[in-house]
Amino acid sequence: MRSMRNVAVATAGVLALTGCAMGAERPADHASLSVVGFAVPEAANKAIADEFAKTEAGQGVSFRTSYGASGDQSRAVAAGLKADYVHLSVATDVTRLVDAGLVEENWDQGENKGVVSTSIVVFGVRDGNPKNIRSWEDLVKPGVEIVTPNPASSGAARWNALAAWGQVISDDGDEGAATEYLDRFFANVVALPNSGRDATTAFLGGTGDVLMAYENEAILAAQSGQGFEYVIPDTTILIENPGTILKDAGPVATAWLDFVLSDAGQRQFALKGFRPIRDDVDFGGVVEGAADPTDPFPAVPTLLTVHDDFGGWAALTAKFFDESDGIVSRAIAASGKAS
Amino acid sequence: MTWAPTRPETPPADLEQRPLPRGRPLLQTNLTTASGIGLGVAMIWFSMLVLIPLCAVLITASEGGWGAFWSTVTHPQTFAAIRLTLLSAAAVTLVNVVMGTLIAWVLVRDRFWGKGALEVLIDLPFALPTLVAGLVLLSLYGKDSPVGLELAYTPASVFLAFLFVTLPFVVRMVQPVLEELEVEVEEAAASLGASRATTFRRVILPALVPAITAGAALSFARGVGEYGSLVLLSGNLPYRSEVASVRILGSIENDNLAGAASVAALLLVISLAVIVVLDAMQRRVADRG
Numbered sequence: 001m002r003s004m005r006n007v008a009v010a011t012a013g014v015l016a017l018t019g020c021a022m023g024a025e026r027p028a029d030h031a032s033l034s035v036v037g038f039a040v041p042e043a044a045n046k047a048i049a050d051e052f053a054k055t056e057a058g059q060g061v062s063f064r065t066s067y068g069a070s071g072d073q074s075r076a077v078a079a080g081l082k083a084d085y086v087h088l089s090v091a092t093d094v095t096r097l098v099d100a101g102l103v104e105e106n107w108d109q110g111e112n113k114g115v116v117s118t119s120i121v122v123f124g125v126r127d128g129n130p131k132n133i134r135s136w137e138d139l140v141k142p143g144v145e146i147v148t149p150n151p152a153s154s155g156a157a158r159w160n161a162l163a164a165w166g167q168v169i170s171d172d173g174d175e176g177a178a179t180e181y182l183d184r185f186f187a188n189v190v191a192l193p194n195s196g197r198d199a200t201t202a203f204l205g206g207t208g209d210v211l212m213a214y215e216n217e218a219i220l221a222a223q224s225g226q227g228f229e230y231v232i233p234d235t236t237i238l239i240e241n242p243g244t245i246l247k248d249a250g251p252v253a254t255a256w257l258d259f260v261l262s263d264a265g266q267r268q269f270a271l272k273g274f275r276p277i278r279d280d281v282d283f284g285g286v287v288e289g290a291a292d293p294t295d296p297f298p299a300v301p302t303l304l305t306v307h308d309d310f311g312g313w314a315a316l317t318a319k320f321f322d323e324s325d326g327i328v329s330r331a332i333a334a335s336g337k338a339s
Numbered sequence: 340m341t342w343a344p345t346r347p348e349t350p351p352a353d354l355e356q357r358p359l360p361r362g363r364p365l366l367q368t369n370l371t372t373a374s375g376i377g378l379g380v381a382m383i384w385f386s387m388l389v390l391i392p393l394c395a396v397l398i399t400a401s402e403g404g405w406g407a408f409w410s411t412v413t414h415p416q417t418f419a420a421i422r423l424t425l426l427s428a429a430a431v432t433l434v435n436v437v438m439g440t441l442i443a444w445v446l447v448r449d450r451f452w453g454k455g456a457l458e459v460l461i462d463l464p465f466a467l468p469t470l471v472a473g474l475v476l477l478s479l480y481g482k483d484s485p486v487g488l489e490l491a492y493t494p495a496s497v498f499l500a501f502l503f504v505t506l507p508f509v510v511r512m513v514q515p516v517l518e519e520l521e522v523e524v525e526e527a528a529a530s531l532g533a534s535r536a537t538t539f540r541r542v543i544l545p546a547l548v549p550a551i552t553a554g555a556a557l558s559f560a561r562g563v564g565e566y567g568s569l570v571l572l573s574g575n576l577p578y579r580s581e582v583a584s585v586r587i588l589g590s591i592e593n594d595n596l597a598g599a600a601s602v603a604a605l606l607l608v609i610s611l612a613v614i615v616v617l618d619a620m621q622r623r624v625a626d627r628g
Contacts (some may be wrong), residue, residue, distance in 0.1 A: 045373045071592045096594070150575050152589035191492050191574035192581075194588065198571055201474075204484035207491070209576075323593050324414055336577030 007186075017312060031252040032062045036077055037087035038070035039197060041117055041241065044069055044272035045087065048265050049073055057255035069195055070155045077102065077246075084249035085256055087241065088114060089156040091161065091306075091313045094242045107244040113307075116243030116260050117274045120300060121163040122230045124203060124211030131209045136167050136232055140184040148212035149199040150192035151321060151328050157196065158321060160212040161328045163237035165320070166304040172233055186335035204228065214239060219273030219296070222289030230291060235302040237309075257303055270296075344364065399600035411601040416577050417586045423497060424583040424610060428562030431501040435558045436551055439509025446510070447517040464564050465504065469567025472503055476570050492574035497582055500569050501562040508561065509554030516550040545624060552621035556614045563610050 037045060045065070052058035057166035064074065066081065070089035077083045078100040086103075088094055091114065097103040108114030125133050131144055139146060149157035164185050168178035190208050193199040196217060203211035204226060211228065218230040243260065246255040259265045266276040273290070275297050290296035310316040320328045368608065370378065400408060411417060445451075446458060476499060479492040490496045520543065528538040566584040573580040583602055590599035 006547060075591075090518065150585070150589075151618075153585060153590060153592050189576075194570055194575065194585065199570060202477075202574070205477055205571075289473060323590060323598065333577050336416065336419075336579055336581070 004197070004226075016245075031060070031250065032064060033256055034064045034066075034082045034084045035087065036066045036073050036081060036083040036085070038073060038089045038093075039067050039195070040089070040214065040220075040239070041087055041269075041272075041274070042067045042154070043220060044117070044216075044274060047268040047272060048260060051264055051268055055259065057252065058259065061252055061256075066208070083246055084253040085243065085245050086108040089241055090158060091240075091242045092317055094244060095154060095313070097246070102246050103244055104247055108242065112261055112277055113240075114242045114244060115240040115277055116257075117241045117269050117273050119216040119239045119241075120232065120303070121160055121236045121239065122213055122215045122218055122232050124200075124228045124230050126209060127229060127303055129229060129231065133210055133231055136164065136181075139164075140181065140188055141189050144188050145190040145208040146185065146188045146210045146212065147191045147193070147199050147203045147208035148189055149196045150194055150332075152192075152323075152332060153194045154196065157199075157212075159214075159237055159239045161311060161320065162306070162316070163304065165251055165310050165327070166309050167235040167302075170302055170304060170309065177333070180329055182328065183334050184190075184329040186331045189335060192332070200290060215275070215297075216273035219287060219289040223273070227289065232291075232298065232300060234300070235304065236300055237304040237306070240306065254260045265292060306330040371464070386525050395598050396603050396607065399596055400604035402597045403601075407597060408601045408604075408614050410607050411590075411598045416581070417602060419578045420581045420586045421605065423494060423581070424606070425627075426564055427494075427501050428559050428583075430498060431505055431562050432459045432559040434502065435505055435509045439506070439554055439558075440513050440547065440551060443510045443517055445515035447514060453597045461507050461510055469504060470570060472566040473500065475572040476500060476503060476568065479566055480572075491572055492576060492580055494580055496572045496580055497569060498572070500572050501565055504565055504568055505558040505561050508558040509551060512550040512554035512557070513547055520546055547620050548624045552617045556617045557592050559613050559617075560610045563606050 002205045033100075035045060035049075035178070049058075051062050053061065064082075066076075068076075070093050071079075073086070074088055074093035074096050077086060078096055086094065086097065091108065094103060094107065094114065098105055098107065123133055123139070125131070131138070133139065133144070138144065148160050151157045151161045161182070165178045165182055168181045169175070170252075173181070189263050191199070191202050193202050196214070199211060200213065200217065200221065202208070213228075213230060215230065216231070218228065221227050245257050261277070263278075263281050264283040266278065270281060271287060273287060273296075276283065286293050287296035292298070304310075306313060306316065318326070320326050323329055369394050405409075412421065442461070446454065446461075467475075477491055477495075479486060480488050480496070480499060482489060490499055518610075524542055528542050529535075533541065564584070567581070569582055569584070573582065573585075575581045575585045583606055587599045588600050590596070592601070
């Protein structure tokens with residue numbers, strides 16, 4: 001019966017995904033805003049839009065929204081999909097738009113460095129954590145089965161692979177040890193679905209002991225009754241999702257971005273499970289669905305960042321994700337050869 | 340939804356409708372104005388939807404030159420994915436040839452309760468979004484499978500998914516031909532002393548071969564291109580359950596369009612070759628019959 005319910009819920013999810021909401025049609029004399037984003041923050045953006053509509057700048061603004069896989073959305077915008085504001089998973093997907101001449105080169109030079117929402121990589125586990133997964137070392141023990149989206153085809157999944165590598169380095173390991181860890185990590189992977197959502201579906205369907213997930217997705221899943229327990233490891237990576245307006249967007253887009261970055265906007269992100277980009281954002285202290293709703297975003301002892309620990313996306317992309325020579329690509333290939 | 344099959348080009352044992360002899364001057368046509376317009380519209384339609392996009396794939400694939408193409412498709416992980424895709428599609432096609440013909444036979448020749456429902460359900464794999472098909476298969480053949488077959492994330496999952504999405508092709512091709520086959524011919528064969536097996540082999544099968552091969556060609560091509568139903572089912576494990584489409588997706592994610600197009604072009608050429616070979620086989624069998 002449980003699997004039937006999962007199918008029903010997942011089917012509903014699939015239907016929701018395919019029905020790319022086109023936003024409410026309003027009279028043409030109001031400003032409109034085209035939001036193109038990756039799938040994860042859809043609920044949060046909708047909540048922010050509702051709050052935005054209550055402000056002077058946001059009154060009567062009609063939204064056209066499109067959500068999907070980050071890379072696909074970025075390629076669609078580069079190919080001509082109308083967008084005023086993009087919210088993507090990884091900075092390289094915005095870089096593609098800069099290269100296409102659609103986004104200003106200095107988009108990431110502001111106070112927020114181009115980041116509009118943040119989260120961290122966590123471990124999703126089975127109820128009661130039967131395999132007692134606490135640390136990265138627990139993941140590579142024999143017999144532990146890991147589900148992670150595929151870093152080769154999902155830009156969002158790259159955060160997971162970087163976290164797995166970076167925690168070895170921050171633990172005073174050298175690159176050889178980190179590579180060896182990645183090999184052991186991927187040797188334990190039992191499924192590499194193409195997106196985070198597919199990975200969650202597979203995990204909820206009974207596959208694996210550990211799901212490599214984002215904290216905000218775990219919280220949002222719990223809010224919608226599809227929850228799973230999650231564990232925050234002592235060392236993890238800060239996921240920084242970039243958002244920016246396009247060059248030819250109107251003034252309402254600027255007002256929108258300002259609102260997204262404001263305390264009011266970040267508050268909505270927090271309530272949907274994202275960590276606010278500033279520590280002083282007041283979201284009321286309680287986030288339903290978090291492991292501990294009254295302390296939803298506990299401090300992580302060692303929090304890696306792409307900028308400080310990997311030298312930025314431009315530097316790391318070829319090193320880790322080159323199709324044939326990237327460290328992660330090699331580790332994935334090695335996992336297949338070994339078994 | 341009913342599948343409207345194209346009638347086999349060369350009905351066997353019908354010598355009058357043989358293809359025109361070769362070597363006729365190309366320009367000599369018998370087109371009227373109306374049929375000329377019809378041909379024009381058909382060609383424009385076909386070009387816009389198929390020919391031009393396919394050419395674009397081939398051109399993109401050739402961007403890096405032969406060396407880049409070759410190193411892309413011989414990359415061990417990509418090669419393994421292409422091999423799995425082609426072998427699964429071929430195996431599924433063989434199964435469909437047997438099972439599809441059998442199902443068509445049952446639907447045409449037998450009377451049984453629930454036949455009408457079965458008739459409609461056969462087309463379900465066409466109507467169902469493949470992603471949903473994958474979900475359904477996952478709940479049946481995934482972890483803690485209620486039927487005791489845990490096939491998800493194994494190479495067999497690819498075979499299973501292909502089997503599901505290609506089921507209707509041979510059935511729907513064979514069915515109308517079988518319906519038109521006159522029972523009197525079989526009775527005549529029987530009255531001349533042919534056994535049931537001989538009648539099937541010498542009389543019925545030759546008549547069905549064009550439809551079976553047409554269905555087989557569609558089934559193979561559809562299998563090679565399948566992706567949606569595998570998203571949740573195969574787990575994309577390299578060297579194990581990863582299909583060519585996932586490698587293509589990986590190349591696209593890395594903005595390596597030439598690499599993606601190279602794999603696509605190879606699949607395209609192989610599918611085309613298989614269709615041509617099947618057609619040639621079908622003609623030989625038809626000629627003999």
